Amino acid sequence: METDKGVIFDLDGVIVDTAKFHFLAWRKLANDLGFDFTQEQNEQLKGVSRVESLKKILEWGELELSKTEFKRQMALKNENYLSYVAKMDKREILPGVQKIIDYLIINNVPFALGSASKNARTILKKISLLEKFDAIVDGTDVSKAKPDPEVFLIAAGKLRVKPENSIVFEDSVAGIQAAKNAQMLSIGIGDPKTLGEADYVFPDFTKIDLDFIKKVLTK
Ligand code: BG6
Numbered sequence: 636m637e638t639d640k641g642v643i644f645d646l647d648g649v650i651v652d653t654a655k656f657h658f659l660a661w662r663k664l665a666n667d668l669g670f671d672f673t674q675e676q677n678e679q680l681k682g683v684s685r686v687e688s689l690k691k692i693l694e695w696g697e698l699e700l701s702k703t704e705f706k707r708q709m710a711l712k713n714e715n716y717l718s719y720v721a722k723m724d725k726r727e728i729l730p731g732v733q734k735i736i737d738y739l740i741i742n743n744v745p746f747a748l749g750s751a752s753k754n755a756r757t758i759l760k761k762i763s764l765l766e767k768f769d770a771i772v773d774g775t776d777v778s779k780a781k782p783d784p785e786v787f788l789i790a791a792g793k794l795r796v797k798p799e800n801s802i803v804f805e806d807s808v809a810g811i812q813a814a815k816n817a818q819m820l821s822i823g824i825g826d827p828k829t830l831g832e833a834d835y836v837f838p839d840f841t842k843i844d845l846d847f848i849k850k851v852l853t854k
């Protein structure tokens with residue numbers, strides 16, 4: 636296939652359903668601190684860095700923590716989150732994802748990871764996908780959180796693909812906005828009511844056929 640395009644995948648909620656583990660771990664933290672938050676509020680945490688997530692949650696609980704306690708709570712959350720990650724293996728790759736990755740490889744289309752997570756490499760290793768990506772940009776590489784386009788712009792740069800030739804798969808509102816801010820084509824994975832700003836939205840990867848991928852790669 637003749638294309639000068641590249642693909643960027645978010646990780647949590649796109650390649651694997653770790654979004655549910657983040658939710659469980661944040662919820663436990665909130666409950667331990669004496670309050671709760673809803674699934675709707677949780678949408679605002681998707682794609683958002685660990686620090687920013689904790690700031691939002693504490694606002695919801697109307698709590699303020701000292702610097703030391705804030706750090707301790709972040710570490711506890713991550714420890715709890717990693718206890719779920721520890722049980723992961725390649726069966727956790729969401730249905731339909733592998734088929735698209737294989738298609739990109741066969742057609743020599745470069746693809747990268749663009750994730751806010753500092754645990755991205757650990758997770759990719761657990762699901763045996765670490766070596767497949769042409770580039771990995773994660774929470775350890777960026778200084779500005781989504782919706783800032785930084786993570787996707789660095790990823791496109793590493794793939795040597797122009798931003799306007801990049802296609803982003805995202806499950807979060809902040810991530811779709813980041814793709815838009817980077818002038819990239821955005822494909823939302825999830826609920827169209829939540830991800831209405833995306834250029835396309837699919838409930839999951841099983842609903843995306845290879846003709847669609849070919850179309851966006853060649854137009
Ligand atoms: C994003 C998730 O991918 O990574 C967020 O959608 C998460 O929920 C963020 O807070 C940071 O992840 P981590 O693994 O560094 O805590």
Ligand code: MG
Pocket residue numbers: 645646647648649681682805806807810
């Ligand atoms: Mg995500």
